[in-house]
Amino acid sequence: MGTLAEERPGDRMSAAGDPGPALHRLLLGARLRRLRESSGLTAGQAGAAADLGPAEIAALERGGTACRLRALIDLCDRYGVTDQAERVTLLQLARRANDPGWWAAYDDVIPSWFEPLVGLEQAARCIRGFEVREVPGLLQTAEYARGAILLGHGAEPDAVLERRLEVLVRRQRILGRERPPRLWVIIDESALRRPLGGRPILFRQLQHLIDMSELPHITIQVLPARAARPAAENPIVLLDMHAGELNDIVFAERPGPARYLDGIDEVTRYRQVLDLLAVRAARPDTSRTVLHRLAREL
Known part of the structure; x- marks a missing residue:
C-alpha cells in the first residue's frame, strides 16, 4: 500500500463511487495524528500553532470534524512537513472533507447521532452487523421501511x-455501486417474524432478502430464536475502514445516545461478539432455507 503522498484516497475510491466527506475526514485525521505523534507533540502543543484547543485537535484526528485550510497549513509547518507532494495531498483531503455529503440536505430528518453512520457506510469496505428488532435498513424494501418509519x-x-424514506433509499445505493462494500448481517429470527406493515409486506421483504443473499457481496445469516445471544441485545454495526490506514469503527445502538467506538480493545470485543453470533447463527445457505420457510408460513 502506498503512502498518502503517493496515492490520493479520493481518486482511489472514485471507481466505487464518491464516499463523501467521511472517508476524507478519517484519512486526514489519521494522517495528522501520525504526524503529531512522530513529532513528539501533545495535542495542546500542536493546537497552539493553529489556534486550536486540545479537544479540537482530538476531534480532528478522530475524523469527527473538518479542518480549516489555514489551520492545516499551520499544523503542517508545526509538524515539519516539507514534502510538497504530501502537503498537497493533505490539502486535497481537507478540501474534500469540507464538502457536504448528500445526507447534509436531509439534516431535518437525520438525527445528529445517526448522521456519522450514514457517512461511514459510504466509506466502509465491509459492513458487518447484527439486528434484533427488524430487517437491517440497507436490506429493507420500500414498503417494509415505510412500516418501520410509521412505527x-x-x-x-x-x-x-x-423524506425519511428517501434517506434510506439513498443509503442503499452503496450496494449497487461498481465496487460495493461487502455486507454481512446476522438477523435475529424474531425480527423476521415481526410483520411491520402487514403480512403481505413481510412476505415480499423475505423474498427480497432471499434475492439479496444470492449476490456475491452480501451474506445473510439468521440467528434461531433458541440461540443464546452473547451480550447483544441491541443492534451492532462494525465498519471496516480500510485496514492499514484507519481503525475499524463500531456503531453500538443503545437506549440513549448511540456510541461510535474505534479503540482497539472495544472494536475487538464487538468483533468477537459478531464472530460468536455468526457461529451460532445458521450458515448462509441454511439461512436462505430458513427465509423460504418463514415466507411459506405467512
Whole structure:
C-alpha cells in the first residue's frame, strides 16, 4: 500500500463511487495524528500553532470534524512537513472533507447521532452487523421501511415521512455501486417474524432478502430464536475502514445516545461478539432455507 503522498484516497475510491466527506475526514485525521505523534507533540502543543484547543485537535484526528485550510497549513509547518507532494495531498483531503455529503440536505430528518453512520457506510469496505428488532435498513424494501418509519414517526406529516424514506433509499445505493462494500448481517429470527406493515409486506421483504443473499457481496445469516445471544441485545454495526490506514469503527445502538467506538480493545470485543453470533447463527445457505420457510408460513 502506498503512502498518502503517493496515492490520493479520493481518486482511489472514485471507481466505487464518491464516499463523501467521511472517508476524507478519517484519512486526514489519521494522517495528522501520525504526524503529531512522530513529532513528539501533545495535542495542546500542536493546537497552539493553529489556534486550536486540545479537544479540537482530538476531534480532528478522530475524523469527527473538518479542518480549516489555514489551520492545516499551520499544523503542517508545526509538524515539519516539507514534502510538497504530501502537503498537497493533505490539502486535497481537507478540501474534500469540507464538502457536504448528500445526507447534509436531509439534516431535518437525520438525527445528529445517526448522521456519522450514514457517512461511514459510504466509506466502509465491509459492513458487518447484527439486528434484533427488524430487517437491517440497507436490506429493507420500500414498503417494509415505510412500516418501520410509521412505527416510530407516525404522527409526522406525510412529506416528512417520505423524506425519511428517501434517506434510506439513498443509503442503499452503496450496494449497487461498481465496487460495493461487502455486507454481512446476522438477523435475529424474531425480527423476521415481526410483520411491520402487514403480512403481505413481510412476505415480499423475505423474498427480497432471499434475492439479496444470492449476490456475491452480501451474506445473510439468521440467528434461531433458541440461540443464546452473547451480550447483544441491541443492534451492532462494525465498519471496516480500510485496514492499514484507519481503525475499524463500531456503531453500538443503545437506549440513549448511540456510541461510535474505534479503540482497539472495544472494536475487538464487538468483533468477537459478531464472530460468536455468526457461529451460532445458521450458515448462509441454511439461512436462505430458513427465509423460504418463514415466507411459506405467512
